[in-house]
Amino acid sequence: MRKVISALLGVLFIAMFFALAVTAQSSETDAAIKAAYGTPIIDGEPDDIWLATEVQEILKVDKEVIPSDTLTTGTVRVLWDENYLYFFVTVDKKGVPISSGGGSENTDDCADVCFTMDGNFDGENNVTGGDEYAGVFRTLLDGSFGGFGDFQIAHLDSFKGVMKKTSDSTYNSEYAIPWADIKPAPGYVMSMDIQINDATDDVRTGLVNWAHAPCLGWRDSKYHGMVTLLAPVEEAAGDDVPATDMPADDTESAAPATSDMALIWISLTLAGCGAALLVIGKKRY
Numbered sequence: 001m002r003k004v005i006s007a008l009l010g011v012l013f014i015a016m017f018f019a020l021a022v023t024a025q026s027s028e029t030d031a032a033i034k035a036a037y038g039t040p041i042i043d044g045e046p047d048d049i050w051l052a053t054e055v056q057e058i059l060k061v062d063k064e065v066i067p068s069d070t071l072t073t074g075t076v077r078v079l080w081d082e083n084y085l086y087f088f089v090t091v092d093k094k095g096v097p098i099s100s101g102g103g104s105e106n107t108d109d110c111a112d113v114c115f116t117m118d119g120n121f122d123g124e125n126n127v128t129g130g131d132e133y134a135g136v137f138r139t140l141l142d143g144s145f146g147g148f149g150d151f152q153i154a155h156l157d158s159f160k161g162v163m164k165k166t167s168d169s170t171y172n173s174e175y176a177i178p179w180a181d182i183k184p185a186p187g188y189v190m191s192m193d194i195q196i197n198d199a200t201d202d203v204r205t206g207l208v209n210w211a212h213a214p215c216l217g218w219r220d221s222k223y224h225g226m227v228t229l230l231a232p233v234e235e236a237a238g239d240d241v242p243a244t245d246m247p248a249d250d251t252e253s254a255a256p257a258t259s260d261m262a263l264i265w266i267s268l269t270l271a272g273c274g275a276a277l278l279v280i281g282k283k284r285y
Contacts, residue, residue, distance in 0.1 A: 031056075031193075031211035031225025035078035037186075037232040040086055044164025044172045050088050052233075053077040058089070058194050060213035061206065068206030072096070072198045074111065076210055080184055080229050084160070084176040087113050091196055093169040100141040102202030110146075110163060111173040112138045112195040114217040114224065117151060117182050119190045123221035133182075136218055137175055138197075139163045155180055186231035191224035193217030 033056050038049040058074035071094040079086040089111040098109045116123065118133040127134045127149050135149025139161030152159075160176035195218055198206035207215040211225035 028223050029212045029225055033076070033078055033192075033225065033227055035080045035085070035227055035229050037081060037230060038079045038086075039081045039084075040079055040088070040174070042086075042160045042162055042174050042176050044162040044174050046088060046172070049079065050077050053079055053088075056210065058091075058196060058208055058210045060209040060211070062209065062213050062215040064214035066204060066207050066215070068198065070198045070206035070208060072196060072206065072208050074194070074196050074208065074210075076194045078192075078227055082179070082184065084178055085117070085184075085190070085227075087173075087175045087177070087194070089113075089173040089175075089194055089196075091171050091173070093198070095169050096200060097168050098141065098165060098171060099199035099202055102199065105138065105140065105146040106197065106204050107199055107202050108140050108197070109171070109199045110138045110140050110197050112136050112147065112197065112218065113175055113177065114193045114195055115151075115177065116191045116221045116224065117177070117179065119188075120221050121191050121224060121226075125219055126221055127217070127219055131221070133180075134221060136195075137161065137177060139173060139175065141165060141171070151180070184229055186229055188229045190227050191221050192227050193224045 034054045036053045038052065040047045040049050055075050055077050058076055061068065061070055072091065073094070074089055074091040077088045079088075091109070091111055093109070100108050102108050114127055114136045116127070116131060116134040120126065120131065120133065123131055123134065127136060129148070129150055132150045132154070135152030136147040137152055137159055138146045140146060141163050143163075145156060145159060145161055147156075155178050158178040158180075161174070163171055163173045165171045193209055193211040195215055196208040197204055198208060207213075209215050209217060211217055212223040216223040
């Protein structure tokens with residue numbers, strides 16, 4: 001009997017250890033945002049459709065890669081439809097003039113979207129290359145596009161982007177990133193960080209991020225936050241909960257992430273071990 005109890009306790013310990021390992025490896029940040037369903041016009045203007053989306057602040061100032069005391073902040077909203085994933089980013093430099101025309105993407109003010117369209121949160125050095133679903137897109141004030149990564153290179157022709165100056169020190173960046181061969185559905189999860197490149201007099205002087213500081217999301221997807229696709233309003237459950245607050249209700253075509261499946265297995269294992277110990281205890285005592 002003692003051997004049986006010892007064996008069950010061993011399984012319980014292994015399951016708990018595995019749960020901690022899965023949690024630790026899933027992501028280096030807890031940043032998360034929900035993407036409402038809808039198709040905006042890509043013109044740098046905040047269409048009414050953006051008002052139905054969750055908005056989050058971009059506040060994490062880098063102190064290691066390009067150390068600065070910048071006061072620049074921003075916000076980000078996300079939409080999706082069957083063809084594109086859409087981002088609307090606002091940037092406020094708090095009175096510091098927008099710098100453009102430095103001759104290099106890295107010496108201009110702009111907002112980068114760093115991503116993995118397939119939701120890989122474990123990658124190291126995968127955003128810059130070596131991951132067909134990862135990359136960085138940016139649009140500059142002169143209308144030119146930039147960025148890097150395998151996905152960006154392969155799908156630059158389908159990308160849409162506008163950077164629009166709204167004052168001497170504020171601007172909007174609106175992007176449409178194609179899904180390519182991915183079939184999005186409510187409940188689907190992809191990884192993302194927004195990186196604001198802060199420039200002064202044609203020199204990049206700071207970085208501000210949504211998901212993680214120091215600024216590493218341009219390189220490693222493990223520093224990205226989570227974007228979860230919400231169901232269209234007409235597909236939502238018949239209640240009065242706003243679309244931006246609703247959990248996804250159709251996940252048939254979007255399989256749970258590996259870490260989710262592992263946690264489900266762990267929960268069942270723990271429950272089974274607990275029940276077995278309870279039965280054994282009753283028989284023994």
